[in-house]
Amino acid sequence: xxxxxxxxxxxxxxxxxxxxxxxxxxxxxxxxxxxxxxxxxxxxxxxxxxxxxxxxxxxxxxxxxxxxxxxxxxxxxxxxxxxxxxxxxxxxxxxxxxxxxxxxxxxxxxxxxxxxxxxxxxxxxxxxxxxxxxxxxxxxxxxxxxxxxxxxxxxxxxxxxxxxxxxxxxxxxxxxxxxxxxxxxxxxxxxxxxxxxxxxxxxxxxxxxxxxxxxxxxxxxxxxxxxxxxxxxxxxxxxxxxxxxxxxxxxxxxxxxxxxxxxxxxxxxxxxxxxxxxxxxxxxxxxxxxxxxxxxxxxxxxxxxxxxxxxxxxxxxxxxxxxxxxxxxxxxxxxxxxxxxxxxxxxxxxxxxxxxxxxxxxxxxxxxxxxxxxxxxxxxxxxxxxxxxxxxxxxxxxxxxxxxxx
Amino acid sequence: xxxxxxxxxxxxxxxxxxxxxxxxxxxxxxxxxxxxxxxxxxxxxxxxxxxxxxxxxxxxxxxxxxxxxxxxxxxxxxxxxxxxxxxxxxxxxxxxxxxxxxxxxxxxxxxxxxxxxxxxxxxxxxxxxxxxxxxxxxxxxxxxxxxxxxxxxxxxxxxxxxxxxxxxxxxxxxxxxxxxxxxxxxxxxxxxxxxxxxxxxxxxxxxxxxxxxxxxxxxxxxxxxxxxxxxxxxxxxxxxxxxxxxxxxxxxxxxxxxxxxxxxxxxxxxxxxxxxxxxxxxxxxxxxxxxxxxxxxxxxxxxxxxxxxxxxxxxxxxxxxxxxxxxxxxxxxxxxxxxxxxxxxxxxx
Numbered sequence: 001x002x003x004x005x006x007x008x009x010x011x012x013x014x015x016x017x018x019x020x021x022x023x024x025x026x027x028x029x030x031x032x033x034x035x036x037x038x039x040x041x042x043x044x045x046x047x048x049x050x051x052x053x054x055x056x057x058x059x060x061x062x063x064x065x066x067x068x069x070x071x072x073x074x075x076x077x078x079x080x081x082x083x084x085x086x087x088x089x090x091x092x093x094x095x096x097x098x099x100x101x102x103x104x105x106x107x108x109x110x111x112x113x114x115x116x117x118x119x120x121x122x123x124x125x126x127x128x129x130x131x132x133x134x135x136x137x138x139x140x141x142x143x144x145x146x147x148x149x150x151x152x153x154x155x156x157x158x159x160x161x162x163x164x165x166x167x168x169x170x171x172x173x174x175x176x177x178x179x180x181x182x183x184x185x186x187x188x189x190x191x192x193x194x195x196x197x198x199x200x201x202x203x204x205x206x207x208x209x210x211x212x213x214x215x216x217x218x219x220x221x222x223x224x225x226x227x228x229x230x231x232x233x234x235x236x237x238x239x240x241x242x243x244x245x246x247x248x249x250x251x252x253x254x255x256x257x258x259x260x261x262x263x264x265x266x267x268x269x270x271x272x273x274x275x276x277x278x279x280x281x282x283x284x285x286x287x288x289x290x291x292x293x294x295x296x297x298x299x300x301x302x303x304x305x306x307x308x309x310x311x312x313x314x315x316x317x318x319x320x321x322x323x324x325x326x327x328x329x330x331x332x333x334x335x336x337x338x339x340x341x342x343x344x345x346x347x348x349x350x351x352x353x354x355x356x357x358x359x360x361x362x363x364x365x366x367x368x369x370x371x372x373x374x375x376x377x378x379x380x381x382x383x384x385x386x387x388x389x390x391x392x393x394x395x396x397x398x399x400x401x402x403x404x405x406x
Numbered sequence: 407x408x409x410x411x412x413x414x415x416x417x418x419x420x421x422x423x424x425x426x427x428x429x430x431x432x433x434x435x436x437x438x439x440x441x442x443x444x445x446x447x448x449x450x451x452x453x454x455x456x457x458x459x460x461x462x463x464x465x466x467x468x469x470x471x472x473x474x475x476x477x478x479x480x481x482x483x484x485x486x487x488x489x490x491x492x493x494x495x496x497x498x499x500x501x502x503x504x505x506x507x508x509x510x511x512x513x514x515x516x517x518x519x520x521x522x523x524x525x526x527x528x529x530x531x532x533x534x535x536x537x538x539x540x541x542x543x544x545x546x547x548x549x550x551x552x553x554x555x556x557x558x559x560x561x562x563x564x565x566x567x568x569x570x571x572x573x574x575x576x577x578x579x580x581x582x583x584x585x586x587x588x589x590x591x592x593x594x595x596x597x598x599x600x601x602x603x604x605x606x607x608x609x610x611x612x613x614x615x616x617x618x619x620x621x622x623x624x625x626x627x628x629x630x631x632x633x634x635x636x637x638x639x640x641x642x643x644x645x646x647x648x649x650x651x652x653x654x655x656x657x658x659x660x661x662x663x664x665x666x667x668x669x670x671x672x673x674x675x676x677x678x679x680x681x682x683x684x685x686x687x688x689x690x691x692x693x694x695x696x697x698x699x700x701x702x703x704x705x706x707x708x709x710x711x712x713x714x715x716x717x718x719x720x721x722x723x724x725x726x727x728x729x730x731x732x733x734x735x736x737x738x739x740x741x742x743x744x745x746x747x748x749x750x751x752x753x754x755x
Contacts, residue, residue, distance in 0.1 A: 048708045086704040091563070092656045093700075096429065100701065103425045117562040121656050124566040128576045142488045180552050181561035182489070189490050209549060210561070405490070 038081040039074075039335055041066065041322075042101035044112030044122075049089025050211060050236065054314070055114045057266055058136055059084065061315035062111045064304055065322035075326045076333065083107055091121035098125040098133070108335035109134065111321050114314070116140060116182045123148065132337055134321035137314045138261065138283070140186035141394040142405075144362040147337075149344065151317040151324065151356075153284050153367050154394040159187055161369030162231070162259050162282035163194050165384055171228035171257075173203045177218060177242070178233035180207040187233050187261070190396065190405060197401030203227050212238050215245035222256065223249060230258040239263055243275040253278030259371075264312035265380060273378040283313040284367040285353035286380040294352035310378070311352075320351045320365075324358060357389065364392030415589055424578040431585045431653045433693040434592050438646035440674045440689035441595045441682065442639030447671070448679035449603060450635050451615035453533070456540035457643045458667035459547045460515035464644025465657040466551075467514055469564040470498055471507030472651060476568055484566065491556040498557075504571065511648040512641050519640030523633030530629075532618070541664055548663040563658020570652035584652050591649055592686070595642050599682055602638065611635050676718045677725050684727025691726070 045055035085097040109132040126133045126147040138153040178184025203225045259280045332343035345360030357366045366389035372380035396402035446452045473483035551558045573580040614628040677688015699707035722729040
């Protein structure tokens, strides 16, 4: 009896004792963000799991920006020290790692996230700790946390211009294809409201699970509905299967162009330029965007990570986030959150996509909308832009057709 | 030994910073699931690859109530607002009542497991077929949750849970109370499993595992035994899920699908599925290792974790608890030079 009783307790005891003591040891006192010779900053992206393929590129761009700042002497005379964590494509893990970066590493700010789900998971952590998150990816809007800076596009800087472009081109019948999660669903809600107000007709709406790779059914439905254009909010791998199925069915970009909002240079390489050439994408930055700042950025990125690497919109937005934060800290003279927030208002920098200004009202940035045409070499050529940076409007308050959406 | 563990766990809030305490509470939630898996798989031989479903049912029952309570009377939870839902879905309305929600935490997983168990075990589905079936259930459950965004929050799940029956979860004091709740639940579940294993039902269960047909010839119905224990293990997963919500503040399909369900099982395998303490220790150790390794090696930790699992499966198929027990008995045999009659090993077929 005694043996039967003891052995499980021994195992349990050892494990728990190990965990508790390790927890204590792991909590070595850290110097605080701005003490010592360095300023710690958190970099929190998925380095494993389904999102890793996209998020690793953003991490690389952010680390490049940190290295550039350090090479130029750092911020407030101190070098930046990145603390990299893996969000593992798992939303509670993002929250856990964010908390770890804030309370254990005492980072001055965090750059991170990609999916809306990861942002929604991290939002309460940053609000609760009064710490700053810089979120670098275009998203579905309807959010404006006082502790998040959004350096990617909100809907009125990407989706609405995409629709404007289709309307100008005389496309009346639109089919919606998207992955089944919050961004495509919210985006499509906005698209439907826009269509209703602008005499466009939505002839179909299809959602497939994230990671889905069987698109013959959807393509069949497209063939039957014969829309003038397809608005594509599929994410990740699904795009590969979708564009292959589209091409396999003999549907050309001329007959039925698609506008994609989650396909950038990185994804074009994965899909295969042959399969997607001639289709449209909507972003705020392309590797081909003209300007000296972008030439420097692309050259620096290739020099650091390899000549065959491409740069894309989310990477550029992540790079911008680091530069904007550093400028705000330099202006504030401290890394203290409230001071940085106040200093960030109205900061304008010349960045790869052009002049980027932070809107103090909602902590988004002004961005020029750009519609691009995918080229056979995998690059994207701009065919239309909004002429000037568009003021961010995450709740679409400035659009009469959008009342009732939020 | 038990005393040392109990004291350490009781003193943890004083020893650990708030952030680490929150993590420990999360691991203890997984330990509660592990107790259920120990019963179903270790004792009963039911390879259940879908505990995430029951974890999720309990978790959503709790989460729905907490989101409604956070929103306040007459208002909608935040995710419904951005998903375009204008009136509260009928499915949600009864969860405003805390008593109903708390009951559902246990009732939903139990009833689901009873139904499934009755259907499956009566048809004498077992082994790999049962494993595949339970895993398919987990996959289907996640697709359902993701597809019903207005009802369940979709891929985001339920996020930003701030209050737990009046406790402010942003406040370290609130976190401490929740930690003790989890600890209390773990103790209760532990004692229940302990008692069940020693009861008639528990002995029948082991008999069913080792020779189902023989038990049937003796006049017992193995399907009833298995269904009952499967339901108990589901209820435990449900309780763990319900506690996970205030501890972590988020619950979504990412915590409930095939991979997290497998992780729950792998943790128990590492700790030792035949030992109650091993299962609990395994769950804590596994998740501790995930956190520790991923903090130290953010780019390579998944490989290390995989290597750890392979090492345990190769050299300690009965888990760490089995390894420890063999080590102890070896020591004892050495010490007592004339070897006494070997203790009856608790090794299954």
